[in-house]
Amino acid sequence: MNNNTVPKTLQPLMVGAVAILLGMPCTASHAADSSTPPAMTAPPAGAYSIDKAHASLQLRVNHMGFSTYTTRFSRFDATLTFDPRNIPSSKLTATIDAASLQMDAAPKMCTDIVEGPKLLDAAQYPDIVFSSEKIRMTGTKSFEIMGSLKLHGVTRPLMLTATYNGGYPGMPDMDPHARIGFSAHGTFKRSDFGMGYGVPAPGTTMGVGDLIDVTIEAEFTGPALAGAAGKSH
Numbered sequence: 001m002n003n004n005t006v007p008k009t010l011q012p013l014m015v016g017a018v019a020i021l022l023g024m025p026c027t028a029s030h031a032a033d034s035s036t037p038p039a040m041t042a043p044p045a046g047a048y049s050i051d052k053a054h055a056s057l058q059l060r061v062n063h064m065g066f067s068t069y070t071t072r073f074s075r076f077d078a079t080l081t082f083d084p085r086n087i088p089s090s091k092l093t094a095t096i097d098a099a100s101l102q103m104d105a106a107p108k109m110c111t112d113i114v115e116g117p118k119l120l121d122a123a124q125y126p127d128i129v130f131s132s133e134k135i136r137m138t139g140t141k142s143f144e145i146m147g148s149l150k151l152h153g154v155t156r157p158l159m160l161t162a163t164y165n166g167g168y169p170g171m172p173d174m175d176p177h178a179r180i181g182f183s184a185h186g187t188f189k190r191s192d193f194g195m196g197y198g199v200p201a202p203g204t205t206m207g208v209g210d211l212i213d214v215t216i217e218a219e220f221t222g223p224a225l226a227g228a229a230g231k232s233h
Contacts, residue, residue, distance in 0.1 A: 043167035043178040045083035048220035050076075050094075051179070057096065060213040065205030068213075073128075075100035080220050082180060087143055087164060092132040098122040118197040119190075125153050141165075145184070154193040160186040160216070170225035178222035186214045 057076055063069040075097035082090045099122040103111050115122045132147040141164040149158040167180030189210045191199055200207035 041169055042084050043169050043180050044223050045085070046081070046178070046223040048080040048082050048178070048180060048222035050078040050080075051219045051221050052077075054181075054217075054219035056215075056217045058215045059101075060215070061211070062205065062209030064200075064207065069208075071104075072102050073097065073100050074102050078218065078220075082220070082222070084164070084167065084180070088135045088137060090132070090135055092130070092145065092147070094130045096128040096130075098126055098128050113197070119152075119195050121152060125151075130158065149188065149193075151193045152195055156188070156192055158186055158188055160184045160214075169223075172225060176225050178225075179219060180222065181219045182216070184214075184216040184218075188212055188214070 055076075055078075057073045058070060059072065060068050060070050073096050076094060078092065078094035080090060080092050098120050099115060101114060101120065103114065114120055117124075127150075129150040130147055131150075132145050134146040136144045136146070138144060138161075143162055143164070145160040145162055147158055147160070148155050162182055162184040165181040165183060167178060169178050170176045190196070190212055191210050196210070198208045199210045
């Protein structure tokens with residue numbers, strides 16, 4: 001359907017409805033009348049949990065010099081202690097299910113290699129864990145997260161560069177818990193974690209690259225608004 005088939009009197013209503021649906025978080029309940037959006041104030045300090053409906057964890061790696069292959073983990077969890085007025089005091093712990101790597105359309109031979117003893121060995125090392133240790137501000141809302149990554153039974157330092165994208169304390173009847181959002185990025189060499197299978201020989205690209213590029217987008221939900229019914233997302 002296009003605007004030419006919709007009566008002119010209804011077009012403004014349709015535009016408004018689409019705008020509301022696109023901007024609305026996927027929550028369990030919505031306000032009956034949200035014609036006047038609440039004023040946004042800073043979210044409170046406290047304990048936050050990841051909103052899995054609004055989070056992604058992507059990995060990119062060079063494939064034979066021909067392309068940058070992109071994949072993702074589909075099962076992960078994270079908890080965060082956060083204060084928007086004192087970001088360096090934050091603490092983050094994230095756990096990833098190693099068996100949840102999604103390799104769309106990849107041959108079974110490839111997925112067996114990645115999940116098996118030659119690489120992730122998900123049966124023996126089911127969890128990948130990142131724990132923050134120190135946060136250093138590099139701008140008003142940008143910062144570096146220094147922490148440790150436990151992968152394939154090996155623990156090594158990992159630094160993520162991150163941006164705090166903002167948040168709010170909640171919206172009555174629609175999203176009654178505080179919500180905050182972040183973008184983050186980091187890199188590591190898989191060979192540092194004992195996964196050197198298929199790394200190209202020096203001077204060649206025949207294989208799968210050693211450097212893994214990680215991109216994270218995440219929203220977290222936190223304390224409920226005062227007087228909120230405590231509805232879950």
